Each structure stands twice: as structure tokens, then as C-alpha cells.
Amino acid sequence: MRLVVIGGSAAGMSAAARARRVSPDTEIAVFEKGPYVSTSLCGLPFYISGDVKSWRDLIVYTPEYFREKRNIQVFTEHRVKRILPYKKKIIVEDRNGVEEEIAYDRLVIATGGEPERHFDGENVFYLRRIEDGIRIREFIEKRGPRRAVVVGGGYTGLEVVDALYRRGMKVEVVEMEEVLLPAFDPEIGEDVRRMLENKGIDVILGKRITSLPEGDMVIFTTGISPRNKLAQDAGIETGKSGGIKVDERLQTSHFGIYACGDCAEFRDWVSGKRRIFPLGTVANKTGRACGENAAGGNVKIRGIVWVSVFRVLDMEIGKAGLSLKEAREFGMDAESVMIEGKNLAHFMPDAGKVKVKLVYERGTGRILGGEVWGEGVQRRVDILATAIKTKMNMDELAMLDLSYSPPFSPVWDPVVIAARKGGKK
């Protein structure tokens, strides 16, 4: 049997590696249009900042490793031009422009996401691939730009703002919505805006970019959309989100063709609706499941709880499940509660603040989502993610047993206090 994987980033290489593990005899080939595979794209802001010294550190495994140690054929700089599902073939163009038909028995589509591209120029950058990160850091180190504009106030944009600020640059961030972090409820974006402005970072809201902004460098971190053209051209169904439709086994509308990572849509655990989850964790997880299933396995992904965390300067920000806005957009009868608490025991000298907003279903009290921002965020977001996955309600969350020690958290955790306060209503 021959398994072909299109795309060599986290999802594709997870699929290939997992298929090899469960099926030692399958012939496995990965086609990647760029020069690198198995890259950690979430690490790019930390390469730009200089925390990560070499971009090679962001490459988990090399093509040679896959060939020699895992018996996986990896073809970099090979672009897949078409999928011919009824012939069970793909057409690939190699680095010399030569096209070839490659047969497959099982196919995994892991083409990833695609940034909106607005402008081009020597000082214009996007942030999606490792090559983008290399170009940005080279530009910074060789040209010493002093002013940067980051277009896009989502979490990737803010991680880039953090990186450039820590490099001593004067940074401006431009977001087309009226608030930063539009995937969160507006309180969070407001707090982030205030914090950024206190640091001397300019925040421009509600501005749509129609001409190239002025700055020594401009980095676009606006929306990612699923790279679905190959699939659509082959007649493979995509959903409203633009992501490739898959079933619980991650098989597409075509038998034997699977999809994973940022190019596909998955069932949202909370709302039951299908949406894209452009997260490194989901790429790895769905890639792994795809690889196992393409090799004959039966792993089911019944739904995914959105969980993310990031840091921008002094503030950590995380989210599990849905914001209040999202829950209502999904048609749920949602209510919310917000509190501000301490992240440590009140008497510890370095105790800071943390805010918790919980979103829950009226009547049942079922937790639909949680947003946490301030200090000590990740633990609380993951407690909420686990609670959401197990369909806990607010009363159960209020009674949860959690760890306590003065240098770690207060005796009544803000998550529990929020649940108690919400549960009363």
C-alpha cells in the first residue's frame, strides 16, 4: 500500500510518522512545496525576538531523519498541482518544473492555511512559513529598522508586537475591527490595548488597510484561511468555513482521502458546529489521527475544544471553548460572569492580578467557555478546557478540588470564585 501526504508541516509529518508507526509495510511519501518539513511555526515569534537563536531549532526533524530513521520518503520543493481522485493519482511538479503523476492508495491532505496577501515589497512581510521568519529576522539584523507596523491584532500579531518591542523597536499595531483580539470578548482586547499603550505601542483600531502603511517594516498577520484549492479542484467537499469537510475518522467526501490541520474543518465540541482550528496542537492531533486511520486504524475525533494561550509583554491571555460573542453567534442561550482576582496568595509579595470570564448556558449552567488574562493564565485555561471537555456545569466547577500553595495560587482559585458567582444567578 502507498500512502501519499500533501504538505510537510506539523499535520502532514504527524500523519506520516503515525502511519509508519502503525504500519511498518506501507510505502509513505510526503510532498512539500517549500524547502523545509516538520517545522514549528508557533515558534516563529520567538525566533524573531531572538529568544530562539537559530531557525534550525524550529525544525523538529529533517527530511534525512524521516528517510533514514523512519523510512518515509520526503520530497521538498515539490508542488502538488492536482489531485485526480478517480485515477488515485496526484500530479507533482518537482524543483526543476518537471511534472509527474504519482499513484496513491490513501491520500492525506495537509496543505495548511494561507495568509491573506495584500502587498509586496522588500520591507513587507507575512508570517506563515519558516522562510518568512528567516526573512524578517535577516531584515532586522541587517537593516536595523526602528519602526515597525504590525497589521492584524489577533494573537499572532500580538506575539510579533511583543518580539519587536523587546528588540527595542517602535511598534504600531493596526486592527480592522474596533477592538484588539476579535476572537475574544471585547474586555480582553480593551485591557490589552491599555497595556500596550502604556508601553508606548501605538494601537490603531477600526482601520482597514487600503494602502501600504508607513514604517521601516510592515508585517501582516491578518487572517489565515484554509488552503483548499487542490481539494476543491478535485471535487472534494469544503464547508462554510472554507475548510475541507471530514468525518470523525477525518476522511473527506472521497473514500481513502483524509484531511488534517489548518486546511480542514472539525466539529467544535461546545457548539457542535464545524469550524477551523488553526492551532499547532490541533494540527498535530488531527495529523496523528489521519495517519493512523489512513493506515487502517479507527481513531475518532468527535470534537475539539478550542484552547489557546499566549503572552504579550506583561500579560498572559488564554481562552478555552467559546467567547460570549461566539456562543451567541452559534445560537446558544449563553450568559457570562467576570471576576478579577489574585493569581497567588494575597500575602505573597509578587502576587499579581488575573481576570476570569466564564461563559455558560442559561438553565443548565453548562460551561461553554472561559477567557483568562493577566498572570497565571495557562493553568486556569487548561482547567477550564478539561471542565468543558467533560461537560461540567458551573456548580461542579465551583466545587472542583484544585491545588494550592502560596507561591502558586490562592486558596480559593479565581476560576472557582467565578464559577460560584455565576452559579448563583
Added chain:
Amino acid sequence: MRLVVIGGSAAGMSAAARARRVSPDTEIAVFEKGPYVSTSLCGLPFYISGDVKSWRDLIVYTPEYFREKRNIQVFTEHRVKRILPYKKKIIVEDRNGVEEEIAYDRLVIATGGEPERHFDGENVFYLRRIEDGIRIREFIEKRGPRRAVVVGGGYTGLEVVDALYRRGMKVEVVEMEEVLLPAFDPEIGEDVRRMLENKGIDVILGKRITSLPEGDMVIFTTGISPRNKLAQDAGIETGKSGGIKVDERLQTSHFGIYACGDCAEFRDWVSGKRRIFPLGTVANKTGRACGENAAGGNVKIRGIVWVSVFRVLDMEIGKAGLSLKEAREFGMDAESVMIEGKNLAHFMPDAGKVKVKLVYERGTGRILGGEVWGEGVQRRVDILATAIKTKMNMDELAMLDLSYSPPFSPVWDPVVIAARKGGKK
């Protein structure tokens, strides 16, 4: 109605405060034998270390606050000598040695835990009350001792070792078991021992103290047992653990008499067995429930998941549920898996190590416990506590959605990797 609370630490004051909240008309009186109420005993090691400047910071609320703002009568330095359940009275001795009978309608027993007392002396200390902490720090600051012996290698003992070490003292820790941290599986104690010895701290194992050890100061942090004499003398039932027996509403064997905190035993969520939970969180939680129920409420505590975390020098250590040893002692068919992973994305320069040991039931895969030690421990322990509370099995834990960002955690969290590895067996 008159509610009387015996004991003014976390459990007792939580009970009083909660009763006041749900029942504005109840007359509430608290009798505390010591001079302070509402103290944060978990903070004592951080007062000894000097992190917390004043012991007053460890007092959450003063007696005046309770009297003036909450209409709760607080009698400090009043020792309760007897409970007369059939007369619904207690006998109290005030600070002048005068005894008085006080009538109650509802009684909450929150007498706390009691350290084993071995020796007395000017340079001999126990660590249970805020007065103990004050005495220790005064001794250190006035006498400048250079060598200390800590007797008891449990987690309080290790927190004290940490505090004294950071004050520049030469420290020795003596534990009567053959391993540090006997409430954990032995791997953890072994790793802690190595870490302490690398720092120049002497670790003496398997040594029972029969004479006073030599040192400028000796601090005993050996076992805490429930202070149950008042209850036993009144004919109130206690369990094998020594803790006062309570039902789900925290009522004792006597109608109208409730118990909470370190003096009582509660149902262990994992094993179903009754045991004591000498933890600040449990004192607060059961105190709160007691207060609500004594005032006519109906809060049920169906079981408690043990969860704790602490830091000793470079190492964080936490536990949720049962160790393998405990699970087997409780008669469960338990198996375990252990892994070592990174606490952050591998490419982050400050990525450290973390070890995860999961304990699960053979056959069902139900998670019975988890121990985590190294860096980035608390979040993982609380994820496990939440998973244990919801009766998750290893396969479900392996599929959990958790947050990821390079400066916070790796894309596949060690907790998930451990669950995956265990799940295969």
C-alpha cells in the same frame, strides 16, 4: 438560633462567615484558644523565609473585622473544655481561667490538627500555629543560628528546608521513613534527595528521633493528627484515621453538630475510603459547606480529590489523587506509567524537565492519581485533578485538548504523552 464554632482558623472562620452570609439573623460565636483567628498557616514557611515581611500579612481578617463588619462574635484565648451534646452546651475557659457554659443550637467543630510533640526547649520548634512561625523567625533574626535540623521530610518539612536554606543556613533534614515524601511514590523522594544533596543539604533517612538532634535550631514538622479529644469525650464518633466522622452534609454522629477541616475525615473521591485531608483548600471548602449547612443549607461534599503542590528549591512537586502505593494499599488493581518530558517547547532556551507518573486502574484505565515533579508542575496537577474528578480514563486523557504556546508548554504535553503510553498497555 445560635451557632457556635470551635476553632478560629481557616475552617472555623469559613464556617462562621458562610453561615452569616446565608442566615443574617443567626447569632454566631467563635471560640479560639489562641490569640489569632483567620490565619493562613500555609504561608508560615514564607514568613520564615522572609518572603512575607510581617506575620500580620498572614491574618486574612481580624477579630474586629468579624465583629464589626460581619456581626460574628469572636472570642480569642478562650479554650473549649467540653462539649455537652445532650445539654446543647459547651464549657469554655476564658483567658482568666474562668469557666462558663455556653448554649448552642448548632455547633461546628473546627479544632484542626495537632503536631506530634517530641521535645521541648528554647531552640526546639513545631510548625502549626502562627505563634510558632513568629517564634521561629524571632529566633533566627535575634540569634542568627547557622545550622538547623528539620525533622520530618514531608512537604511542610521541605518547605521549611527551602526557607532556611534561602536564609543561608546549613540544613539537615531527618525522615523516619527510608525515603523523603512518604506520601508520594518513592521516585519523587529519590529525585528530591539528590537535588537537596547537590545543594549541600544533608538528608538522613530511616532514622527515628529518640533524642534531641544537634543543631542550633530543631524544627519538627512530623505528622499532623486530627485534634479529636473534645469530640471523643462528648461521644462523637471518630474514624480509623482519627478524624471525626461526618456525613455528606458534614454532620457528625450527633444531630446539629458539624465538623470540618483537619479534625474531620472525608470520603476520598478515588478510593471511596475515609481519610484526613490536612490541606488549606479542604479546610476552607469544608468549613464553608459546614457553615451553610449549620445555617440550614444542604451542600453535599460527596468526596474530595487530594490535590497538592509545593516548591522546594529548584523543584516543584505536585500530586492529584493517589500514589501507586496508596492505590494498592486501598486495594485497587492499580498500574502506573512514568515519563520524563520538557515543560516548554524544546526550542525555548529555558525549557526544563518535568516528570509525570500516572496511576490508573487496570482494565478500565480510569485515572486514580498523578504525580508531577520538575518544572511547570501546578498546571499539570490541576489538569489531572479535574480529570480524576470527572472519572476520565487514560484514553480520554490522551485525547484531551490543552493549550499550547512555546513559552508555556510543548505541543504534546507530557501529561498527554504519559496517558498515551499508559493507555497502550
